[in-house]
Amino acid sequence: MKKKCDNCDQPATIHMTEIVGGSKIEKHLCEHCAEAEGITIKANIPISQLLEDFILQTADEVQQEAAGNLTCDVCGMSFEDFQEKGQLGCQNDYEAFAPMLNTLIARAHEGATQHIGKVPRRAGVDQQKQNTILRLRGELKQAIKSEQYERAAELRDEIKRVEE
Amino acid sequence: MTLADLTQRSSEWLRGVGPMHDVVISSRIRLARNLAGTPFLAKCNPAQQREVLQRLKDRSLAAGIARETFFVDIEAASKLDRQLLVERHLISRQHAVSNHPRGVVISGDETIAMMINEEDHLRLQVLRSGMQLHEAFDEINRIDDLLEEQLDFAYSIRFGYLTACPTNVGTGLRVSVMLHLPALKLTKEIEKAFRAARDMRLAIRGLYGEGTEALGDFFQVSNQVTLGKSEEQIVQEFLTVIVPEILNYERQARQALLKSNRLEIEDKISRSLAVLRAARKISSKETMFLLSMVRLGINLDLVKDVDLKTTNELFLLAQPAHLQKITGKEMNPDQRAEARANIFRKRL
Numbered sequence: 001m002k003k004k005c006d007n008c009d010q011p012a013t014i015h016m017t018e019i020v021g022g023s024k025i026e027k028h029l030c031e032h033c034a035e036a037e038g039i040t041i042k043a044n045i046p047i048s049q050l051l052e053d054f055i056l057q058t059a060d061e062v063q064q065e066a067a068g069n070l071t072c073d074v075c076g077m078s079f080e081d082f083q084e085k086g087q088l089g090c091q092n093d094y095e096a097f098a099p100m101l102n103t104l105i106a107r108a109h110e111g112a113t114q115h116i117g118k119v120p121r122r123a124g125v126d127q128q129k130q131n132t133i134l135r136l137r138g139e140l141k142q143a144i145k146s147e148q149y150e151r152a153a154e155l156r157d158e159i160k161r162v163e164e
Numbered sequence: 165m166t167l168a169d170l171t172q173r174s175s176e177w178l179r180g181v182g183p184m185h186d187v188v189i190s191s192r193i194r195l196a197r198n199l200a201g202t203p204f205l206a207k208c209n210p211a212q213q214r215e216v217l218q219r220l221k222d223r224s225l226a227a228g229i230a231r232e233t234f235f236v237d238i239e240a241a242s243k244l245d246r247q248l249l250v251e252r253h254l255i256s257r258q259h260a261v262s263n264h265p266r267g268v269v270i271s272g273d274e275t276i277a278m279m280i281n282e283e284d285h286l287r288l289q290v291l292r293s294g295m296q297l298h299e300a301f302d303e304i305n306r307i308d309d310l311l312e313e314q315l316d317f318a319y320s321i322r323f324g325y326l327t328a329c330p331t332n333v334g335t336g337l338r339v340s341v342m343l344h345l346p347a348l349k350l351t352k353e354i355e356k357a358f359r360a361a362r363d364m365r366l367a368i369r370g371l372y373g374e375g376t377e378a379l380g381d382f383f384q385v386s387n388q389v390t391l392g393k394s395e396e397q398i399v400q401e402f403l404t405v406i407v408p409e410i411l412n413y414e415r416q417a418r419q420a421l422l423k424s425n426r427l428e429i430e431d432k433i434s435r436s437l438a439v440l441r442a443a444r445k446i447s448s449k450e451t452m453f454l455l456s457m458v459r460l461g462i463n464l465d466l467v468k469d470v471d472l473k474t475t476n477e478l479f480l481l482a483q484p485a486h487l488q489k490i491t492g493k494e495m496n497p498d499q500r501a502e503a504r505a506n507i508f509r510k511r512l
Contacts (some may be wrong), residue, residue, distance in 0.1 A: 075207040087283065087328040089207035091198065091318040094326055094333075096354020101330060103389065105323070108331045110365060115324025117335040118305075120312050135394050 005030035072096035134160050167236055167245055170490040175252050175291075178480055180472030182294015186463040187411045189342040189382070189476070192253075193399075194289040195308055195502045196327045196336035200316040204328040205281060211426045213265045213281055219281045220315075224269040227310045232272030239265050244494075247485035253291060255279055276307065284328050284336075286311075288404075295407060296341060301399045324391065334391030339402050343410060346381040346460045347417035350429075357413045364406065365389050381456045385410065418464060433461035437470070440508045445501035451482045451508075470512060481507055 005012045010030035018025045029037065070079035077089030079097050088094070094101060106113050116135040136159045145153040198204055202216060221235050234262040238246060238259060246260040254277040255268050266281035279287040288311075290304040318326040324334040332338070358368050365409040369384045385406065387398055421429050436457035440446070446454075459475045461467035480486055487503050488495055495503060 049501055056245060075203050085206055087206045088204055088330065090203040091200065091320070094320060094330075105333060109334065109389045109391035109480045111257055112254050112334070112389070114322060115320075115334045117324055117337070117394040118308075120317060120319050121309070122312070122316065135397075 003028045005033055007033040007036075070100060098099050129162060133159055136162065166234065167241075167248070170248065170252065170274070170491075171486060175480065176275050177253070177293045178473070178476035179293045180476045182292065182296050184295040184407070184411055185293070185472065187343055187414050188407065189293075189343070189344055190253075191292045191295055191297045191300050192289060192338075192340045192342070193297065193304050194338045195286055195304055195325075196284040196332045196338075197286040197288065197308070197311075197325060198318040199285050199329065200318045202285065205285070206328065210265065216285050217265045217267055217280050219268060220278075220286055221269060223231035223311065223314050224278050224280075227307075227314065229307045229310055230271035230273070230276055233269055233276075234272070235267055235269050237267050239267070244485050244488055250487055251480065251483045251485050253277075256282060256287075258282065260380070276303070278307075282377065284332070295341070295403075297399050297403055301395065305395070331387065331388070332390050335393070335395050335398065337395050337398055338386055339398055340384050341402060341407055343383050343385060343407075343414075344381060344459060345383060345410070345414050346456050347421050348414050349381045351417045352420060353413065353417055357410055360408070361385055361406070366406065373378040382452070418460070422464065429464075430466055433457050433464075433466055437461065437467060437512070441512045443505045443508065445498070446483060446505045446508065447497075447501055448484065448504070450489040451504060452479075453456055455479055455482075474511060477509060478508065 003012045003015070004010070006028050008030060010032065012028035013031055014025055014027075014029045014034045016027050016029075020025065071077070072089060072093045072098070074092040075089035077093060079100055082088055082093065082097065088097075102113065114134060116138065136155055140152055140155040140159065143149075177192075182188070183190075184239070199216060199219070200209070202212065205213065208216065225233055225235060236245070236249065238249075238255065241249075242354055246255070249255040249268065250257055250260050250502055252274065254270055254274060256279065258277050259266060259268070259282045262282075264281065267281070268280065269278040270276065275291055276290045280288070288304055288307055290300045290307070291299045319325055325334050325336040327336055345354060345357070361368055365388050367386050367388050370382070370388070387402070390398075393401075413449055436454040440451075440454050440458065455475050455478060457468055458470060459472065462470060462472055462475065481490065482504050487507075489502050490507075
């Protein structure tokens, strides 16, 4: 059964435990009363963001431990070498250091982890198609966010056309 | 075509023309590329570096990227020649001072420069005068296509073009616009404009790129994010948002100055021109400030007997390596100050 707010009859949505002078005080408040008592909840942070932050943070700690042992068996560079010099030794380092490097890359590029730009002709038509779709999907998301629904419809049709 | 011919004329990007030339001096785009299957420079031994140099030099010269191209062996070039190339924005300062086999392929009109063995195996650059990012991008993309017909570049489906430093990965594309912002500097609003730029993940640098201080109201604004956006998107952001915004700030500040402080600004500009026309010796730092004022005067229609092309050229000629190349002798700073003043008296 849902608890009622300590101060009024509304359902309590904020539950907290305070330790005051060695004794435990439990409080159950509705949002309105909580605000009146000066307790603010950062309700504008979506849960997905909090989760992401938590996962990134935990992942960081795990990765820090693993970083010491990462070495590329193609060029012989270690992750420590890279951190010192700021430059990778060969293209395989992107694979070899992936556990550490991927977070760094995402941070340097506003969270991006996937290339959606030019594809060398030799890399094949399929990849170009995929990149176009990825790019269009990004634009679609943007269009919906900024409420440009006409543009969004156009993009949706374009994605369909490319996918066929 | 050789290096010696360069001092005889002005770089194309300094012509003082092109859209928005009152604020945008030049547009530059560069692409970072590495050869597939060859270690990046940090793990290349000298023999491999020489091999990369030879291969990229031969392919670049043979690809027909411009009507006329020539190669400069930077390792073998004199210090003065290397400095000259830096002053003309054809190589980076890092490329001038490193210590391994490296070079640059330059087109006759200097709009294309391809550094070999800089931080990546290949750094392509296209420079245009004024705001011409579309044109610069089309050109660099065309060159990249030509090279890709003969060369395999390191590429992954996930991260795109693989670069020595992960901050360049993806498109490997860096857009830089060189801006003249004297009014924002005078009205002390420049920090506001820069804060806005930094919020958009842009880098603000001095005249010669990374690690250089902005001198005389000239600034380079460039993108830092290279992954997760297409080349066109990055270019488009500069064209439609970034540059127009800074340009508006600057133009507004110029008009505000004219309205509230006309006499003050006219005095500053006239004095700057007078000093340039009369001085017997002048330092490069002072030159930057004075020429910046004259350039502002031309754009505000307050100076009528000097054109932008001349001020742009003087910026170039006033620099140490250019002065020494023109006079044909090595000079200490005092002698350069004198030679500089002589050129100004003659040209202005």
